[in-house]
Amino acid sequence: MMAGEVTAAAGAAGEAAAHGSGGMDVLSVVILLAAAVIAVPLFRRLGLGSVLGYLAAGLVVGPFGFGFFNDPETIIHVAELGVVLFLFVIGLEMQPSRLWAMRGEIFGLGFTQVLVAMTVLTSVGLVLGFPFSASLISGTGFVLTSTAIVMQMLDERKEMALPRGRRMVSILLFEDLAIVPLLALVAFLAPGGGEVTLAERLTSTAIGIGAIAALIFAGLYLLNPFFQLLARFGGREVMTAAALLVVLGAAELMQAGGLSMAMGAFLAGVLLSESSFRHQLEADVEPFRGLLLGLFFLGVGMALNLDVIANNVGLITICVIAYMALKMLVIYCVARLWKAPPREAIERAVLMAQGGEFAFVLYSAAAGVGIITAEDRAVLTAIIIVSMVLTPLMIIIHDRLVKEDIVSMDGIEEAHDLHANALIIGFGRMGQVVSQPLIARGHSISIIEKDPEMIRDADEFGFKVWYGDGARLDILHAAGAGEAGVVLAVADDKDAVTRIVELMKAEFPMVPVLARSFDRQHALELTEAGADYLIRETFESAFAMGREALLRLGDDPEEVDTVMTQLRARDVERFELECVSGLSAGATLLLSNRGDNPPL
Template sequence: MAAEGSTQLLTAVILLGAAVIAVPLFKRLGLGAVLGYLAAGLVIGPFGLGFISDVDSMLHVAELGVVMFLFLIGLEMNPSHLWGLRKQIFGLGALQVLISGALVMCMGKLLNYSWQTAFIIASGFVLNSTAIIMQILSERGDMGSSHGQKIISILLFEDLMIVPLLAIIAFLSPVETLTDAEPLWQKFAVATGSLALLIVSGIWLLNPLFKALAWTKLREMMTAAALLVVLGAAFLMEHAGLSAAMGAFIAGVLLSNSSFRHQLEADIEPFRGLLLGLFFLGVGMSLDLTLVFNHFWEILIGVLALMLANGTGVFLAALFTRSNIMEALDRAFIMVIGGEFAFVLFSAAASQHVITAQRQAMGAAIIILSMVLSPLFILFFKKVIVPRLHKPTAEREDDHIDEIYPIIMVGFGRFGQIVNDVLAMTNHQVTIIDRDEEIIAGMRKIGIKAYYGDAERPELLHYAGIESAKLLIVTSGNKAKCTHIVEMARKMNPNIRILARAYDLFHVYELYEKGADRQVRETFDAALRTARYALEDLGDIEQEKINEITRVYYEENSRRLRLMSEVHDPKITKKFENKEMIRVALEHDQKTMSHIQQIIQRED
């Protein structure tokens, strides 16, 4: 027993050590974390140095990383967002599967595969690797972009194709093996029923469960419940013949509007990262180097030819759905690879005598090699192709806004980020628009979705849902842009509440005239807080009176601004030349000072 435990500990040390050495090294070389995991797995696996031999058992555990990754993706997509992607899922997804599948099958025939083998290989390629592609999108901060959302939609459709493809494999089987197979209608009924059960349970049971557990105030129970939901949903879908990852994704979507969403993300994230890395290690270990060396040229030609066919199919599907050349090429290089579910398809096909055991092994090697080569192809695209096609002077197109919320925020710099933090922490969802590409990419890396676009264009505000929005927050530091957006938004929706960041007093007056309900001077609150600290440090006024003084000053200053706005003349552009405004300001300042003096002199 002790020896067995020691062996397990040694296995864990080897896995962690390989990852810790390889992944930072490959990241440093610009090759990406995924290729680092794959290379480390290849080195320590049974066909490398042979430190670990039981790859299948480890892969079964590591697949939970993919499951948890999809759960976290689901938490970012509420049901209305998913419904908004339905055309991409069933339209773009179906188109890509059909085109890529047809081209890979044709290429398989050119390589002298039987048409049954060509179909099985094509199925393995059109069901792309969810784990690797999602990881690439996550590393690039592309999960929330329009381009990334299209790729995720395609992956969701590919997961739906699992049951039909397994059914087709059963039909391709020789007659004597068909008698034991379940009827297609029964498989479809079980899958549909399980899906309905998961959705109903998610709607009626999950939130009450987490509310009850929150009452116990035991953090470990919340973590256990989160794992129970993820693994339970995955088990239900896998038992029904669907993808375990799809079950976890649906569970995430059902909990996306829950008040426990952020805690669930924090609980699951550590397990997701560790197990996903373990999955990539397992894929690297699975590559049979002996088979590759014995059939080197056949496998190499097969990998390159089938990846070319699959990538061409992805590229054509993107062009047919009006993507530009750069986006179509990027998607083709990302989705050129086969997927982990190919191993299930190949195993089912071999067990039902559709393909031989030799073809199963070679097909698996081709899929694994496509995964291994994927980061290199993406690096080639980034370093060689992009610089030759990229036009530095071309203006980036506005992102497609696929989520409409009651709150719209324009500008996401240091000012807007603080406002959004408070709103997010109080369960409010915001459609964020900004023109800083670095900020957009950076925020997406930490899970905050923001859209690139010019909010001075009325059509962008229309796509963001300005006509039905309850609140517009303009935090842009550009005075002219801020004023123009406020004016335009007020015309497009007379009933919307508008909060706008103001540069100075004169900007406050402009915003007031253009229809902003509240104008927030960017330095006023910081200056007032500094004045309060100064009074506290001087120590000659009690803390309670200091708090009251700053509150009174804030309220009176707001009244002062309203009175001055009423006599503001935009034709007078120079400061201190509007005598009526000066008179109003001085009179109100005298009243405010009198009020504050009364507070100081009051005997409590």
């Protein structure tokens, strides 16, 4: 099926291939794969990154290279499915609760950056003497960052799950949403566009809301039974086909409702993020996502029109420099306004300095209604593509000038082929204590930790700790999690502990998982994830201190123990009620303020 997707993309551009018709589709696939296989490893070896390798390969095989393809826009259109699949995978990592927690960054940070950037970048066209409507659309198109490039860069830099990476993802999500009102703005600015009736606008809005509602309904009530049925009666290939069906069906539904395909795929991923099939879906979609995303970058490289650049080199140079410099300034200032550290603000400005693929849609719509001419559209498209090509180079310069604090890995061994009765994940303050009774009883233990300094400190005290991130499935396999008698998830990262429990229960359901809970809400999450045993560290230490306080005040020890037993029983009862009813953190806090239960 993977080859079929690429064949479809190549076949769509097949009539432009400079070869005979016999076996044209297969030959096109061979050319595309050969270009990627040669260029990407070479560019990565040179430290230039895979994105720049794809772009260079596309330029070489495109109309301004060897001329194997003459219609790169068709390939880009098909390969945009890579962006769609990428956002589906991101959605699988975003539970609704986490997405709700990001609402301030999506609609606050994202809206602020888009609005300020639109205002500032419009000035570029006005200074160059273009009409207001054309200047507004031109600058607005550059505001829309390339989701494909930023996501790929975050993935390669392993920053997707970090707070700074999530903030960039939040902005990208808002920009995906913004394409809808921006297309409406194009219709309004068009000659006669103000004549669009209120009824027509309300109808288009209702269609978009209806599409979102239909997708949410399907996600809540249909998708899980659907996958359960297929898991019972279908094969692995049917599950893969079903995963693609869900992603592409959601994307098509959103597009039919006037929204972006990428947003539809993202919502589908979010709705399936708490499904028991989540990891299976991620594994099924991943190969298609990577291949099609690479094909997208190849198409962008092919679309770099050197004739347009040569004929308008002065204008394009001025606009690329002005747009990128002003956008970086806006992003930096907005980031600092939202309390981002200077290093993070600079990195965000560099990563998001380019225009994006949605600009092609916006410029096409603007040319279709007469706001800009076909020649203007070609120039603006070239500006966007040049900015996309420059981004990997700017990131390389950034990384060399702004050095991250690199921790030495000398003397650190990665986890591989471990075998022990107990696997301890995390060797911080809790991991060190919990290991003591196991050692005292003579049980064999394996310990993995992702902080090199912690590993070195442990080595000085005679502990053998292996390097590894327990929140990754391949590391769990290497650490022998499937063969362990028990796994103790006691890492110092709350999200990592939750992820470990989810992975263990999905991949090794028969292995008991004992988890460290940071607070009451986290305990509810771990219970839902399937932890066999969990302990709320604050709760237990607070109970111990409360008991000691009563004894110091002179209370009878037997009465103290009775009170503590009653309080513990009440907590267990309340916790079970919350697990069943799904009380929110706010409701839990309200109960605690009434004295019914501590939110520990």
